[in-house]
Amino acid sequence: MIIACSVDSYFAELAGVLMKSVAINGGVPGAELIILGDRLTRRDRVDLAGAASPLSIHIMDLDEECRHRVAGLPTSLNWPRAIYGRMLLPDLLNGRSGRLLYLDSDMVVQHSLAELETLELEKLPLAAVPGPHRHLDRDPSIGYFESGTLLIDLEEWRRRDIGTAAIDWLSRNRSARMPDQDALNMAVGRDYVKLPKKWNLSPRTKDGASLAEIAEAHIVHFVGTKPHRRSCTTRGREIYLAVRAQTPWKDTPLMSDTSEEIRKRKHQIGRALSRLGRLGRRARQEQR
Ligand SMILES: [Mn+2]
Numbered sequence: 601m602i603i604a605c606s607v608d609s610y611f612a613e614l615a616g617v618l619m620k621s622v623a624i625n626g627g628v629p630g631a632e633l634i635i636l637g638d639r640l641t642r643r644d645r646v647d648l649a650g651a652a653s654p655l656s657i658h659i660m661d662l663d664e665e666c667r668h669r670v671a672g673l674p675t676s677l678n679w680p681r682a683i684y685g686r687m688l689l690p691d692l693l694n695g696r697s698g699r700l701l702y703l704d705s706d707m708v709v710q711h712s713l714a715e716l717e718t719l720e721l722e723k724l725p726l727a728a729v730p731g732p733h734r735h736l737d738r739d740p741s742i743g744y745f746e747s748g749t750l751l752i753d754l755e756e757w758r759r760r761d762i763g764t765a766a767i768d769w770l771s772r773n774r775s776a777r778m779p780d781q782d783a784l785n786m787a788v789g790r791d792y793v794k795l796p797k798k799w800n801l802s803p804r805t806k807d808g809a810s811l812a813e814i815a816e817a818h819i820v821h822f823v824g825t826k827p828h829r830r831s832c833t834t835r836g837r838e839i840y841l842a843v844r845a846q847t848p849w850k851d852t853p854l855m856s857d858t859s860e861e862i863r864k865r866k867h868q869i870g871r872a873l874s875r876l877g878r879l880g881r882r883a884r885q886e887q888r
Contacts, residue, residue: 601628601717602693603701606636606662606685610863612644613828613849614705616651621843623652627712631655636685636692638662647848660692672771674779677867683780686750687766690757697755703819704748706826707800708839711818716751719793725762727751727793729800735777742790747781748821749800751793762787803836811835830854 603622607615615635622633633652637644637659648657662685670684686702693700701716703709721727728745736744757763765787766780776782801809801817804824814820814836825832827840830853844850 601630601699601701601713602632602634602696603628603703603713604634604636604685604689605703605705606638606682606689607640607705608638608680608682609641609644610680611682611705611826612637612640612648613844613847613852614826616648616847616849617828617840617844618703618705618707618709619648619652619655619657620847621709622713623655624843624846625709625711627714628717629655631713633657634660634689636660636662636682636689638680638682638685651847662688666692669767672774673767674770674774674776677864679779684767686747686780687763687784690752690754691763693754694758700750700752700754702750702752704821706822707748708820708822708843709818710820710839711816713818715818716799719751719795721751721753721756721793723753723756724791724793725753725757725760725788727795729795729797731781733778733781736782736785738786743794744785745781745788745792745794746800747778747784748823749795749819750784751795751799760791803839804834814839826855828855829860830856831860 605615605618619633622631633655635648635657640659645659648659651657662682666688669688670681673684675681689702690700701713719727728750731744731746733744734740766783769786770776770779770783798817799819800821801813801819802821802823803809803814820836820839822834822840825834827834827837
């Protein structure tokens with residue numbers, strides 16, 4: 601089984617901790633670990649390379665062609681371009697068959713993933729955990745899954761060209777509430793295997809999980825404030841910190857509110873500059 605996630609530099613630590621948790625708790629010594637990176641720094645690469653020891657991580661880059669494919673899709677501070685890696689990976693792994701376990705970087709594996717290596721996928725493109733959001737404008741009986749854990753049948757996904765269908769839908773529906781997740785749900789419809797909650801469990805109090813459920817969850821998902829921020833108070837955060845202490849990030853200070861504020865400002869400036877660039881191009885065209 602291939603296990604992959606997709607991150608930019610900001611989420612590199614989370615990806616490293618996730619992969620470490622796969623190595624120590626995943627019970628899948630034969631797994632192949634892949635990180636699809638969007639402009640990772642040299643430092644990120646060095647840290648990630650050692651993060652999953654004794655397993656090794658292969659880093660792939662979100663190249664020009666990938667960027668072109670997702671160029672029309674919406675992004676924000678919380679939804680960077682890297683989230684679309686899950687739509688691209690099955691095509692990037694063209695020629696490979698079998699299954700890909702795609703995981704959000706803000707997850708930690710606590711117990712064995714071995715069950716997912718043999719779980720029956722019933723000739724469907726993926727398996728995922730059903731979620732509560734039913735805001736899509738379609739027959740509610742179709743249901744809705746969360747995109748944090750995706751157990752993908754690579755050949756079935758490519759046969760149905762799920763990646764293209766999701767990208768096309770989202771480029772026509774740029775104001776979707778949950779961009780990658782809504783798009784995948786539209787592309788897949790009813791055709792997925794429903795996984796139990798233990799494969800994608802949010803420990804947040806408002807998501808209603810009990811402490812016993814959190815302890816038993818095979819994969820916990822830190823939706824909301826990310827656990828590498830100093831200000832994170834999410835329940836179960838110690839699960840993240842315990843694994844982090846075994847990674848190259850163990851002596852790195854947690855992300856302060858100041859650096860988070862700087863990130864936000866940089867993002868706003870980036871947006872403003874690209875808006876100015878567009879206006880400038882339009883003005884020049886009008887002068888012609
Ligand atoms: Mn997530």
